Every structure is written in C-alpha cells, then in structure tokens.
Amino acid sequence: MMDTRFIADTMLGKLAKWMRLLGCDVEYFPSIPDDELVERADRSRRLILTRDTLLIRRRKARENHFFVLYDGYKDQLRQVVRAFSIDPESRVLTRCLLCNEPLDEIEKSAAAARVPPYVYRTQETFVTCRSCRRIYWKGTHREAVERQLKEILGAG
Numbered sequence: 001m002m003d004t005r006f007i008a009d010t011m012l013g014k015l016a017k018w019m020r021l022l023g024c025d026v027e028y029f030p031s032i033p034d035d036e037l038v039e040r041a042d043r044s045r046r047l048i049l050t051r052d053t054l055l056i057r058r059r060k061a062r063e064n065h066f067f068v069l070y071d072g073y074k075d076q077l078r079q080v081v082r083a084f085s086i087d088p089e090s091r092v093l094t095r096c097l098l099c100n101e102p103l104d105e106i107e108k109s110a111a112a113a114r115v116p117p118y119v120y121r122t123q124e125t126f127v128t129c130r131s132c133r134r135i136y137w138k139g140t141h142r143e144a145v146e147r148q149l150k151e152i153l154g155a156g
Helices: 010-021 034-044 073-083 108-114 117-122 140-153
Strands: 005-008 025-028 047-050 065-067 103-106 126-129 135-137
Touching: 005 010, 005 034, 010 025, 010 047, 010 073, 010 140, 034 047, 073 140, 103 108, 108 117, 108 126, 108 135
Parallel strands: 005 025, 005 047, 047 065
Antiparallel strands: 103 126, 126 135
C-alpha cells in the first residue's frame, strides 16, 4: 500500500527519514503542536504515525492513526513496512530526504555547476528536488543505504 500518505509526529523524525529513503510520502515537522498535526493530517488526508497515546485520543485522530509500538527506528521501520506492505526496493531514494518531494531526473549538464567536479566526471545520472533544488546522484551513499535497509528489514 505504497500510496498511503503519512504524517509523522515529532517523536518519529528518524522513522520519517527512513521511510522517505524507501520512497514513502511522509510529512514531518520537528516541532509541530499536536492540534496542528491532527488538523494537517485531516486536511491533507494523511495517516498519522505516532507513539503518543494522548494524541490518538483526539477525535480527528482516533480513526486516522497508526500506533508505532517501538522506541528504536529500526524496529519502527520494520513494523510500518510490514503493516503497509511497503516494497523496500521499488522506490528507494526517489524522494528528497529534506522536503519529501519526488525527485526528478535532470540533464547531466544542468548539474555541472552544482556538484563537485569529481562527482560530475564520475557520475552520469543526477536527480533533483523540485522544492529545495538539492541534487542527488548514485554514489557510495546509495550502496550504504541499501546495505543498511537489507540489514534492518532482513532482506537479502
């Protein structure tokens, strides 16, 4: 169910980041008040990811939340991936880790002035965030992320 759109409460920043790595649409605001989070989730039709037992008692959150059981982000990620049948490989690194926006492929020449010279010489494919304009490429960090995901999710 990869098309579920989420919003993570302030306790779940690391989970939000790892879900974005998997290509999930997860809004996250590090200091959003609970009432604003609930309203935002309702307006934007997002499912609230939370560990906050007080938050889920709110009327608009009662039927619109997923309660995350674990303290550690690895266990949290395993729980969410299983609960929502998220394919951990199909959309890896397709969203901006900062903005949550989908990434768009750009011409190599468009990245020339915006990446280190070595990266420009050694990489052929570049993607960018349409919001913050950050540029990503398939460097060694991608291999490290994929290796960590396999370790966390027990794949491979």
